[in-house]
Amino acid sequence: MVKKVQALVIxxxxxxxxxxxxxxxxxxxxxxxxxxxxxxxxxxxxTHKFFGHEGFFASVRGFEIGEKLYNDAxxxxxxxxxxxxxxxxxxxxxxxxxxxxxxxxxxxxxYVLIATGASERFISFKKNYLPGVYGAGAVQTLMNQYRVLxxxxxxxxxxxxxxxxxxxxxxxxxANVKAIVEASNKVGGYLVHANKVKRMGVPILLRHTIxxxxxxxxxxGAVISxxxxxxxxxxxxxxxxxxxxxxLAVGLQPSIELAAQxxxxxxxxxxxxxxxxxxxxNMKTTVDxxxxxxxxxxxxxxxxxxxxxxxxxxxxxxxxxxxxxxENISKMKKExxxxxxxxxxxxxxxxxxxxxxxxxxxxxxxxxxxxxxPAGKLRVKIECPQNIPCNPCETSCPTGAIDVGGNxxxxxxxxxxxxxxxxxxxxxxxxxxxxxxxxxSDYSIVGIPYEFxxxxxxxxxxxxxRNGEIVGEGEIEKIVRNSKxxxxxxxxxxxxxxxxxxxxxxRHEEKEEEIVCRCEEITRSEIEKAIEEGYTDFEExxxxxxxxxxxxxxxxxxLQTLSIISLKTGIPISELESGRFRPPSIPIPFKAILKGxxxxxx
Amino acid sequence: MSRRVVAHPILGxxxxxEVIEFEFEGLKLKALKSDTIASALISNGxxxxxxxxxxxxxGFFCAIGKCSSCLVVVDGVPNVRACITxxxxxxxxxxxxxxxxxxx
Numbered sequence: 001m002v003k004k005v006q007a008l009v010i011x012x013x014x015x016x017x018x019x020x021x022x023x024x025x026x027x028x029x030x031x032x033x034x035x036x037x038x039x040x041x042x043x044x045x046x047t048h049k050f051f052g053h054e055g056f057f058a059s060v061r062g063f064e065i066g067e068k069l070y071n072d073a074x075x076x077x078x079x080x081x082x083x084x085x086x087x088x089x090x091x092x093x094x095x096x097x098x099x100x101x102x103x104x105x106x107x108x109x110x111y112v113l114i115a116t117g118a119s120e121r122f123i124s125f126k127k128n129y130l131p132g133v134y135g136a137g138a139v140q141t142l143m144n145q146y147r148v149l150x151x152x153x154x155x156x157x158x159x160x161x162x163x164x165x166x167x168x169x170x171x172x173x174x175a176n177v178k179a180i181v182e183a184s185n186k187v188g189g190y191l192v193h194a195n196k197v198k199r200m201g202v203p204i205l206l207r208h209t210i211x212x213x214x215x216x217x218x219x220x221g222a223v224i225s226x227x228x229x230x231x232x233x234x235x236x237x238x239x240x241x242x243x244x245x246x247x248l249a250v251g252l253q254p255s256i257e258l259a260a261q262x263x264x265x266x267x268x269x270x271x272x273x274x275x276x277x278x279x280x281x282n283m284k285t286t287v288d289x290x291x292x293x294x295x296x297x298x299x300x301x302x303x304x305x306x307x308x309x310x311x312x313x314x315x316x317x318x319x320x321x322x323x324x325x326x327e328n329i330s331k332m333k334k335e336x337x338x339x340x341x342x343x344x345x346x347x348x349x350x351x352x353x354x355x356x357x358x359x360x361x362x363x364x365x366x367x368x369x370x371x372x373x374p375a376g377k378l379r380v381k382i383e384c385p386q387n388i389p390c391n392p393c394e395t396s397c398p399t400g401a402i403d404v405g406g407n408x409x410x411x412x413x414x415x416x417x418x419x420x421x422x423x424x425x426x427x428x429x430x431x432x433x434x435x436x437x438x439x440x441s442d443y444s445i446v447g448i449p450y451e452f453x454x455x456x457x458x459x460x461x462x463x464x465x466r467n468g469e470i471v472g473e474g475e476i477e478k479i480v481r482n483s484k485x486x487x488x489x490x491x492x493x494x495x496x497x498x499x500x501x502x503x504x505x506x507r508h509e510e511k512e513e514e515i516v517c518r519c520e521e522i523t524r525s526e527i528e529k530a531i532e533e534g535y536t537d538f539e540e541x542x543x544x545x546x547x548x549x550x551x552x553x554x555x556x557x558x559l560q561t562l563s564i565i566s567l568k569t570g571i572p573i574s575e576l577e578s579g580r581f582r583p584p585s586i587p588i589p590f591k592a593i594l595k596g597x598x599x600x601x602x
Numbered sequence: 603m604s605r606r607v608v609a610h611p612i613l614g615x616x617x618x619x620e621v622i623e624f625e626f627e628g629l630k631l632k633a634l635k636s637d638t639i640a641s642a643l644i645s646n647g648x649x650x651x652x653x654x655x656x657x658x659x660x661g662f663f664c665a666i667g668k669c670s671s672c673l674v675v676v677d678g679v680p681n682v683r684a685c686i687t688x689x690x691x692x693x694x695x696x697x698x699x700x701x702x703x704x705x706x
Contacts, residue, residue, distance in 0.1 A: 035667050037638070037686060042666070047612045061612065083686075099687075119668040131649035131661025138665030138685075146641035147607040147616050150649065173607045217659050218649045255668070452611050486612045 001106070002093055005031045007316055008109035010086050010258060013041020014302045015294025015309035016115035017069040022313025022328070023113075024076035028320050031107070032078055033096055035085040038145075040066025041117055042137065043302065045144040047172070048165055049430035049487070051190075051390035052303040052339070053408055059392040059428045059485070062302065063144070069306075081105075089261040111289045111316040114259050115309060118252035118273065118295035123157070126212035132219025136166040136249035143173045151245030155222045156180040157210050161189035161301075163249030167197045172451060178243050181208040181224050183231045190344070191386055192431030199504040201468030209233060213246055222246050254296045262290045271351030273299030281333065281357050283312035291316055298348050303389075307336045342387040342409040365405035369413045378421030378438040378445065382412050384431060396428040423447060423480060427487045436489070437499045444499035445477060450490040454479055461505040463494055471501050516564070517557040519550020527561060531568045538562060538579035548579070551587045606645050622691040639684035639695055640665060640672055651684055652698035673698045679705055 009020045012034035020030045038044055046062020057065045074080070087097040087104075094112070096105040120135035122128070134150060136158070142148050154170055156163045159182035167177045177197065185206050187194045194204060207226055211233050214221035226237040253274045260266050264277040264285035277285045277292050284291050291312040294305035310332045318325040340349060340359045349359045364387055373379040382393065382402070387409045393402045394412065401418035402425060404410040426434045426449050436447030455461060455476050463474045478491040494502045514524040522545050535544050538561060547561055548554030558579060566573045608616045620635040626648065633642035640662050643651065650659045651672050662672035667686035676682040677694050680702025684695075 035686065037688065119666075120664050122663070122669075129654070129658050129660070131651070131659055134662065135664045135669075138663060141665040141685075142641055142644060143607055144613065146637060147610070147613075148641045148645040149605055149607055150644045152605075172611055174609075218661070453609070 003105065003107045005029060005107055005109045006320055007031070007111045007113065008033065008094065008107065009113045009115065010034075011041060011115035011117055011294070011296075012036065012039040012070070012080065012082070013115060013117050013294060013305065014043060014065070014069065015117075015296075015305040015312075016041065016113065017066075017073055018306040018309030019113045019115060019291075019293055019313035019316075020073045020078045020309075021069065021076060022310045023317045023320075024073065024078045026314075026317035026321050026323060026325065028317050030073075030078045031081065031109075032073070033081045033084050033086055035083065035099075037083060039070045039080060039082060042141075043069075045137075045141045046302070047144050047169055049428075049485075050303060051301070051388055051430045053389075053391050054395055055335070056303045056306055058390060059396070059430055061486075065302075086258055089258055109289075110320060111291065112262060113291045113293060113309075113312050113316060114262065114264075114277075114296060115292065115294045115305075115312075116255040116258055116296050118254050118299055120248065121251045121253055123248060123250050125210050126223075127215065128213060130213045130215050130219050131217070132215065132244060133213055133246045133248065136162050136247040139245070139247050140166050140169060143175075144169060149173055149175050151219075151243075152176060153178055153243045154245045154247055155210070155224070155241055155243040156247045156249055158182060158249035158251070159187045159189060159194065159204055159206075160249060160251065161193055162252075163247070164189045164193035164197060166247060166249060167202055168193070168200075171197070171200055171202070177202045178241050179224070180204045181210060182206050183209045183227050190388055190431060192384060192388070192433040195383065195466060195503075196432050199464055199466050199468055201464065201506075210246065211238060214240070219244055219246055252295060252299045254299065256296060259285060259290070259292055259296060263287045264290055264292070267354070269298075269351045269354055271347040271354075272297070276351075278355055279357075280355070282315045282329070283308055284315065289319075298351060300345075300348055301339075304336060304339050307332050307339065311336070338408050339389045341407070342389055344386075344388065363409075364407035365410035365413075368411050371414075371416065373414065373416035373419070375439045377416070377419075378436060379416055379419045380414055380421065380423075380425060381435045381437050382414060382425075382429075382433060383435065384412055384429075384433045387411065388431070390430060392428040392430065393425040393434060396424050398422060398424060423489045426489050427482045427485050429487075432487065435503065436491070439496070439499060442496070443493050444496055445491055446494050446499050446502045447489045447491045448502075448504060450488045451486060454481070454488060455490065455505075455507050459507065461492070461507055463492065463498065463502045464504040464506060465501045466503050468504070470506075472498055474498075474502065474505065516560045517545075517547045517550065519552050519556070520546045522547050522557070524564065527564050528568060531565060536565060536569050538565065538577055541565075542579060553581075553585055554579070622689065624689050624691065624693040624695060626695045627697060633689045637689045639674060639676070639682070639687050639689050639693075642689040643684065643695075650697065653700070655700035673702065675702060 006028050007023045007030045009016045009032045023030045043062045043066030049059045052058040083100045084098045088095045093106045153176045156167050211225050212223040222241045225233040259277040293308035293312040314325045314328045389408045391404045391408050399418045401415045404412050432449040438445040459476045462470045463472045465471045475493040477493045480489040631646045652660045663669045665685045672684040674684045675696040
């Protein structure tokens with residue numbers, strides 16, 4: 001039997017959820033259908049904080065936004081059919097396939113909002129079919145939603161926002177990122193995202209691409225190479241990387257299938273991500289009762305997907321109820337206008353122009369602040385060089401010391417008379433681009449936003465600059481935990497003059513896993529620590545750490561241990577006691593000893 | 603090599619949940635109740651979900667049900683998308699070869 005609904009929303013991602021909220025707010029019954037296991041689309045895997053402003057959840061993490069929108073929709077009476085795919089939109093009926101109950105539903109809807117999102121692009125290179133070549137978003141789903149890492153050592157292909165974000169989140173999940181390769185000559189994503197991984201030592205190789213995956217049954221490595229101006233690999237520049245997973249972050253393509261089946265006219269607009277449905281400024285397609293929103297309409301950010309969802313939703317509600325919702329609609333259009341003024345929306349603006357949908361550009365502050373603030377005062381340094389639509393620094397500052405110049409895309413300025421160095425903006429900034437500095441008489445303080453396992457106060461750490469290079473040794477001066485937002489502030493004591501360089505740190509033990517004694521698994525740092533405690537003689541170390549007491553009898557570790565003692569104490573090896581050489585020189589079984597005793601012969 | 607993310611600076615520690623047992627190519631493997639077949643296989647270090655018609659190894663690609671790269675045979679039924687199918691206690695999963703044999 002064909003069931004009838006007033007409004008059908010296809011896709012429970014940010015666009016679909018906001019669309020369903022906008023419709024249901026006006027008393028219209030809404031059914032949301034989504035093939036995923038949980039609602040939220042790609043939000044549940046997004047552990048990063050959103051850009052934008054408070055109205056659209058700036059500084060809130062994606063998975064929390066997904067939960068909130070879903071709850072809001074449910075509270076408004078929106079019905080959800082999860083694990084259900086719209087298998088076809090026919091002239092007379094829409095067919096849903098519920099794969100859990102293995103059954104079909106037939107429905108008719110007065111209005112349809114299609115928010116099917118996008119899928120990851122695939123590119124060709126040798127052996128790209130091997131297991132271990134995965135979409136970057138796929139890896140993000142597995143590690144953040146299902147808590148499994150499909151490898152240890154990753155190569156990321158593509159330095160757009162997805163590649164950069166996934167690289168950072170891989171580090172948070174405990175994996176290694178060997179490199180990010182990017183065929184063009186610049187990072188495509190936000191520089192603040194790039195800076196987060198660069199300062200942790202992940203190289204971003206511009207004008208590089210992947211040419212081959214190495215392995216027979218799964219990825220064991222990757223061959224990368226430089227590319228020329230037409231993005232063709234340059235012979236002779238190949239380099240092998242030892243990685244077990246290759247993440248492709250080479251863009252998304254709109255999932256247009258259902259929109260096309262609904263009869264919406266499709267056009268190829270590369271700036272919008274490829275084939276997209278033609279639509280007007282109200283998100284209406286060429287079919288009167290079919291609307292679209294989100295990545296299906298143009299590959300963009302989740303914030304704009306939410307706004308488009310509202311625009312489409314209010315329009316549908318207005319048509320169904322006859323209510324005048326023009327105020328809601330124009331408010332959302334204004335939001336969208338603000339979000340799309342910046343340089344990162346250039347492509348979308350250009351693409352939409354081809355439909356006759358125009359968005360204004362500019363009107364925000366582009367000149368970075370020159371004032372560095374008074375030396376000696378604890379104050380913020382904002383390293384936010386691009387015009388991104390984002391203002392939590394401004395709205396979170398308790399003393400009103402930060403402003404972005406009246407337009408959300410503007411570069412932030414700090415009023416150093418008002419800044420009290422409290423660090424609230426450091427914790428809020430979605431780009432982790434705000435630091436604290438203070439020059440003191442003997443050393444300087446650098447406060448950094450930190451989203452990893454916290455170090456101990458007083459711990460000695462290696463200081464890293466913006467490129468992840470070690471620039472010196474420092475100490476953890478203070479930690480301000482942010483148990484709710486999870487962006488903590490770690491204050492570092494750094495040598496004077498380094499306050500402008502230090503932007504991250506690495507803990508000593510993470511760097512040192514150098515084994516000296518293979519039999520007893522004793523590390524170099526354990527030996528160094530013991531020497532610092534006063535055990536400066538080989539025999540003492542042997543008794544204290546069991547070094548050279550394993551089956552090899554010290555063949556492997558004796559000289560190494562002596563050289564460490566020599567380095568630490570300054571006494572040449574020739575003047576050190578080499579330690580005794582006791583039998584047995586190799587382990588022999590008791591059985592052999594007993595046998596030897598029985599028959600007294602050689 | 604493949605592993606579970608137990609501690610996480612943003613998501614917190616992995617919440618303890620029911621462990622179930624399923625079968626993969628005759629091997630008894632463990633999974634968490636919230637796992638998909640794909641995440642269960644990956645957590646057990648299994649990357650090859652099947653083979654193409656010509657015998658090339660296949661794994662997942664998109665993990666959100668769009669690419670159909672992760673098709674496996676579940677309880678004798680082929681073409682099940684491992685990435686959006688929850689794993690079940692006692693489930694029998696096999697690698698799919700090619701297009702899979704139809705079950706009538």
